Amino acid sequence: MKKIYLGLLTGFLALxxxxxxxxxxxxxxxxxxxxxxxxxxxxGAIPFGFISKDNEHVGFSVDVAKEFHKALEKKFGKxxxxxxxxxxxxxxxPLVSNGTIDIECGSTTHTVEREETVDFTITVFMTGTQLxxxxxxxxxxxxxxPGKKVGAAQGSTNEKAIRDLNDKGEIKPAANLVVYQEHxxxxxxxxxxxxxxxxxxxxxxxxxxAKAPNPDQYExxxxxxxYDPYAYIVRENDSKFRDFINIExxxxxxDGRYAQIYDKWLGPNGVVPYPMSEEFKIFQKLEAWP
Amino acid sequence: MTFAYxxxxxxxxxxxxxxxxxxxxxxxxTLGTICWFLALLLGIIVGTFRVxxxxxxxxxxxxxxxxxxxxxLLVQLFFWYFAAPRVLPAAIEQYLxxxxxxxxxxxxxxxxxIYTSSRVAEQIRSGVQSIPPDQFFAALSTGLTHFQMYRYxxxxxAIRIMIPPLTTEFLTTFKNTSLAMTVGVLxxxxxxxxxxxxxxxxxxxxxxxxxxxxxxxxxxxxxxxxVEKKLAVPGxxxxxx
Numbered sequence: 001m002k003k004i005y006l007g008l009l010t011g012f013l014a015l016x017x018x019x020x021x022x023x024x025x026x027x028x029x030x031x032x033x034x035x036x037x038x039x040x041x042x043x044g045a046i047p048f049g050f051i052s053k054d055n056e057h058v059g060f061s062v063d064v065a066k067e068f069h070k071a072l073e074k075k076f077g078k079x080x081x082x083x084x085x086x087x088x089x090x091x092x093x094p095l096v097s098n099g100t101i102d103i104e105c106g107s108t109t110h111t112v113e114r115e116e117t118v119d120f121t122i123t124v125f126m127t128g129t130q131l132x133x134x135x136x137x138x139x140x141x142x143x144x145x146p147g148k149k150v151g152a153a154q155g156s157t158n159e160k161a162i163r164d165l166n167d168k169g170e171i172k173p174a175a176n177l178v179v180y181q182e183h184x185x186x187x188x189x190x191x192x193x194x195x196x197x198x199x200x201x202x203x204x205x206x207x208x209x210a211k212a213p214n215p216d217q218y219e220x221x222x223x224x225x226x227y228d229p230y231a232y233i234v235r236e237n238d239s240k241f242r243d244f245i246n247i248e249x250x251x252x253x254x255d256g257r258y259a260q261i262y263d264k265w266l267g268p269n270g271v272v273p274y275p276m277s278e279e280f281k282i283f284q285k286l287e288a289w290p
Numbered sequence: 291m292t293f294a295y296x297x298x299x300x301x302x303x304x305x306x307x308x309x310x311x312x313x314x315x316x317x318x319x320t321l322g323t324i325c326w327f328l329a330l331l332l333g334i335i336v337g338t339f340r341v342x343x344x345x346x347x348x349x350x351x352x353x354x355x356x357x358x359x360x361x362x363l364l365v366q367l368f369f370w371y372f373a374a375p376r377v378l379p380a381a382i383e384q385y386l387x388x389x390x391x392x393x394x395x396x397x398x399x400x401x402x403x404i405y406t407s408s409r410v411a412e413q414i415r416s417g418v419q420s421i422p423p424d425q426f427f428a429a430l431s432t433g434l435t436h437f438q439m440y441r442y443x444x445x446x447x448a449i450r451i452m453i454p455p456l457t458t459e460f461l462t463t464f465k466n467t468s469l470a471m472t473v474g475v476l477x478x479x480x481x482x483x484x485x486x487x488x489x490x491x492x493x494x495x496x497x498x499x500x501x502x503x504x505x506x507x508x509x510x511x512x513x514x515x516x517v518e519k520k521l522a523v524p525g526x527x528x529x530x531x
Contacts, residue, residue, distance in 0.1 A: 090483055094492050117490040149388060154480070155487035178394065178474040179484075185472070192372055194387045 027102050027234070027241035037072055037080045039065040040087035040095055040104035040233075044184035046207030047265040047272045048107040048125075048230075057084045060265040061105035061232070064124070064249075067257060068103070071248045088182050090155035093118055096233045103245065104233040107204060109157045119238065120231035121245050122287055126280050128224025129158045130202040132190060132209065134217055139197055141222035145175040148196035151186040154179045158199045161226045183208060190218075197221070201228050207272045253288045301489045302498050314481030315502055317395070321477060322464040322506070324399055329406035329463065330456075336407060337414025338440060351411065358408035363401070364469050370401040371473045398470040406463050413459065417452035418444055450521055457514040461507045468503075478502045 031037050041057050042049030049059040062084070069082045085101050092104045096118055103121075110120045131150070133139045139148065142165060152159035159179060166174040180186045183200055187208045190198045198205070202220060209218045234242050252258040266274040301307055339351035358366065371394065375383045386393060425447065429439040471480035482499035486492045 090487055093490065094486070097490075097492075114490075151474075154483060160488075179476075179480070180474055181472055188372055192375075192387070193384060194371075194393075196388075 026238050028244065030099075031072060031080065031102060032076050035078070035080055036083055037069050038083045038085060038101045039068075040092055040101040040106065041065065041084050042088065042106040043086050044088070044182040045107040045204050046211050047270065048204070048207075049105070050207075050211075057086075060261060061107065061124075063261045063264070064232075064252070064258075065103070065105040067252060067261075068105075068245060068248055071244075071251075075244070088155075089153045090181065092233060096235055099235075102234075102241075106232075107201060107230055108233055109201070109228040110231040111157060114233075117236065118233050119236050119242055120233060121242065122249055123229040123231050123283070124249065125203070125230040126277075126283070127201045127203040127228050127230070129161050129199060129226040129228060130205055130224060131197040131199050131221045132187070132205040132218055133197045133221050134190070135219050137196060139221050142171065142225050145171050145197065146173050147175065149176045149178060149194065151178050151180055151189055151195040151198045153183055153186060153200060154181060156200060157226060157228060158201065162199055165225070187212075199225075203266075203272065203274060206274060210272045250288045253284055258284075297494065298489075298491055299494055301485060301491045301494055307485045307489065310481045310484060311478070311498060311502075314476060314478040315506075317476055318464065318467050318478040318502070319506065321395065321398060321402075321467045321470060321475070325402040325406060325467070326460050326463045328399065328403035329410050329459075332403060332407035333410025334414055334445070337411035337418070338445070340411060340415045341418045343436075355408045355411050358405050359412065363405050363466055364472065366405055367398060367401045367469060367473055371397045394470070394474045398467070398473060398475055402463065402466055402470075406459060406466070409462075410456065410459055413452050413455045414448060417448040417455075420451060421447050450518075450523060453514060453518045453521070457511065460510050460514065464506050464510065465503060 025033075039062075041059070041062050043051050043057065045059070047059055048061040049057065052058040065084075066082070069080065073080050085095070087095055087101070087104055087106060089108075092106060092108060093114065095101050096104050107125075108114075108120075110123060114120070131139060131142065131145075138144065142162075145162075145165075150162055152162055159177070162171075162175060162177050165171045166177065178189070178195065180189065183198075183204060186195070186198045186200070189195045191212070198208075202224065205220045209215050209220065212218060232245065234245065249258070252261075262276065263270065265271055266276075268275075302311060336351045336354055339347040340355065342348060375386055378386070390396065421444065425443060426439060429443040430436075434442065467477055468479040470477050471483070479499050482495040482502075485498075486495040489495070
C-alpha cells in the first residue's frame, strides 16, 4: 500500500513541475529554442481560415501567418518548422494562454474583455455581427428575430450579442438561441431548415454564402449589430513578440503584401469579393506607424 | 513551486454562472436517465431476439446491433440531427425542427438510446448465453412454452448476472451525454465550457465538470449496488467474498 501511495505522489509532483514550463521566457526565445512556430488557424471561417478542396488549411489569415513565418526565419537566420493547429472560437484563447500555440491567426474580434487574458496585435480587418438567412424568410434585421431560432458559435462575440439582446429585452419574446461549436455546423443547420438565421461576423457570412452550393438562396441581413475589429491573439505580457508581429503587419501594409493577400481572398476574383471600405483604407494608413 | 494561476472558485456559483451550471446538471441528469430507460427497454427486446431459435428474428437483431454498435456515437448524433429528418415529408420535417421545443434534446434521446440499446443487447446476449443450457431444457420439460420460459426463467436469471456490466453501461450513458453539446444541447459539459468562455477561468470550469460527472456516476454505482443486493437470489450466483 505504501509503495502505491509513494508512486502516486511522485507522479503528481512530476506533473506539477511540467505545468509551469511555459510560464518562463518570451515567445521569441521559445521559438528560437524549439525551432518551431505553431500557429492556430480556423477550419470554418471563410475566407480567413478554412479547409480547401485538397484538405489543406488555407485562407487570408493563413497566408499572413506564412509571412510571419518567413520573417521569423529571417530574424533567427535558420529554418523553423511551421505547424498549423486547428482552433475554434472556444479554444483559441485558452490554447494561446497555455502555450500550445504561439499566435492565433483566424477571425478573432479584439474586445476589452478578452484583453484581460491575452494580448492582441493591431487590427487587421473590420466587420460586424450580421445575420445569414434564407431568401424570403422576411428577416431584415435583429428586430425581426422575436420567437425565431437563431444559431451562433459557442464563445463568440456574436453569441454574446444575441444573448445580451435577449436579456435586455430588445428582442421580445426572446429568440431561441442554439449554440454550435463551429460555423460549418451552424450553416448546415440553417441549410437544413433547423434555424431561421445564423449569426456571426458579416464577412464570415459572406464567405459561407459564397461557398454554398446555391448562394442565391441566402442573403446577409441586417446592419452591424456589433463592431468587430479582427486581430491576432498573442500571449499576455509578451511585448517583444507582439512588437515583432505588429511591425511585420505594418511592413506588409507598407510594401503591398497585405494588399496582395487581400486581393487574393477578398478581391473581385477572390473567394469572397468584399471591397475594402474607404474607412478601412484610411484606418490602415493611420495604423501604419512610421 | 508556485502556481502562476490565481484560482477563483467563486465564478462557479456567481450569478448567472451558478444557474447555468445547475441547468446543465439538470439537463444531464434527465437526458441520461431517459436515455438509459429507453435503452434498457429496446436492448432487452433486441437482446432476446438475438438468442431466440427463430432465424429471421436473430438476423434482424444482429443487423441492428452491429449497425449501431460499430458507428461512433458522435457520427450517429449528427446523423439523427442533420440527416435523418430528410426522409420525412417536408411539412413534418419543418414542424419537427421549428415547432417542437428542445428538438435537439429529443434528437439526442433517440440517438443515444439506440446506440446504448445495441450495447445493452450484447450484454443481454452474453448474460443469457452464460446460463447453463440445462436450465432451458429443464424449463421446457416442465411444460412451459418458449415464451413462458423466457419470461420466468431466462430473463430473471440473465438480469441478475448482468447487473455489473449493465451498471457500466448506465455510467457510460451519462458520460456519453456530454457529446450532446455538439448539437446544441445545454448540458453540464456545455455549461462548463460556457462559463469558461465568459470568465476565462478554464481550470475552475473544467474541474466543476469533472466533479459533476464523478458525483453523478458514484450515485449511480451506489444505486446499482443497492439494486443488486435487493434482487439477489441466495445461492444463485457465486460470490467472491
